[in-house]
Amino acid sequence: MRAMFNSEWFIFLIILNFVLATPPPPNPFRTPLIEKNPFLIRIHFYVNSEKSHYCGGSIISQDYILTSADCLDYGSSISRQGSEPPPRFRQLRIVAGSNDLEAGGSLYLADSEFYPEGYKVDPINNNIALVKVKPSFRLGPEIKPARLRESPIQENSDVYFAGWRSFKKYHEGDPHSQTLQEIKLKVMSSQECQNYHDQLNRNQLCTISYIGQGLCRGHEGGPLIIRDPENEIFAVATKEYSCGSGFPEVYTKIEPFIKWINETCKCI
Numbered sequence: 001m002r003a004m005f006n007s008e009w010f011i012f013l014i015i016l017n018f019v020l021a022t023p024p025p026p027n028p029f030r031t032p033l034i035e036k037n038p039f040l041i042r043i044h045f046y047v048n049s050e051k052s053h054y055c056g057g058s059i060i061s062q063d064y065i066l067t068s069a070d071c072l073d074y075g076s077s078i079s080r081q082g083s084e085p086p087p088r089f090r091q092l093r094i095v096a097g098s099n100d101l102e103a104g105g106s107l108y109l110a111d112s113e114f115y116p117e118g119y120k121v122d123p124i125n126n127n128i129a130l131v132k133v134k135p136s137f138r139l140g141p142e143i144k145p146a147r148l149r150e151s152p153i154q155e156n157s158d159v160y161f162a163g164w165r166s167f168k169k170y171h172e173g174d175p176h177s178q179t180l181q182e183i184k185l186k187v188m189s190s191q192e193c194q195n196y197h198d199q200l201n202r203n204q205l206c207t208i209s210y211i212g213q214g215l216c217r218g219h220e221g222g223p224l225i226i227r228d229p230e231n232e233i234f235a236v237a238t239k240e241y242s243c244g245s246g247f248p249e250v251y252t253k254i255e256p257f258i259k260w261i262n263e264t265c266k267c268i
């Protein structure tokens with residue numbers, strides 16, 4: 001009798017474990033994504049002529065890209081982090097129209113950088129930036145400005161993020177990921193997100209994905225994309241990523257900065 005109870009209990013535990021197990025994250029989409037997202041660019045940093053890191057951004061007009069300020073601020077004159085001495089020479093190279101991390105696309109340089117007025121005193125609330133490029137973008141099927149969404153997004157909406165770096169868990173790595181990939185995320189309510197990020201402010205927004213899949217280094221500055229009813233971008237990723245550890249990612253909303261963006265680029 002006792003043995004039978006034990007085996008039933010054992011089967012029950014197996015079923016319970018199956019029900020509670022976190023589903024594995026779906027594989028990121030790997031279709032030719034640049035034509036689906038022709039506004040996506042990468043900013044490669046060169047420091048003293050050496051290739052350093054890169055982050056993301058979006059084309060918003062023939063001459064401007066939108067990114068996060070924490071993507072740009074490495075070595076910039078506006079804000080230096082940590083005790084590192086400023087690099088002697090910092091150059092931004094902007095790659096547009098590329099599906100592949102190491103090949104394709106066309107190259108542009110940064111002409112000037114713009115930060116909202118409040119950035120210096122309140123960088124968390126104003127984590128957004130514009131870069132004017134030179135020469136102007138040569139537009140085509142793989143290089144096109146994004147539409148900026150000016151109305152709010154509903155909680156739980158399906159949204160998308162694309163980037164050249166892996167979306168896998170940080171410690172698992174994915175050194176062979178070289179092509180643009182896209183993942184589906186959900187917009188989280190600010191109230192819920194405050195359980196993870198208690199400093200969350202009104203200019204920020206969070207998304208959540210599966211454990212084991214999320215934004216990581218190199219994704220900051222890239223846009224959150226809504227597909228329905230049409231492709232629009234509405235937030236930029238910040239360095240508050242969790243690399244798939246289950247914490248929500250934090251973005252800067254674009255909508256509160258529309259006026260500043262338009263005053264700077266005169267393009268909306």
Ligand SMILES: *[C@@H]1O[C@H](CO)[C@@H](O)[C@H](O)[C@H]1NC(C)=O
Nearest residue numbers: 258259262263265266267268
């Ligand atoms: C952007 O600025 C231009 C003038 O430079 C103005 O005509 C236009 O209405 C503005 N757009 C928005 C969305 O504010």
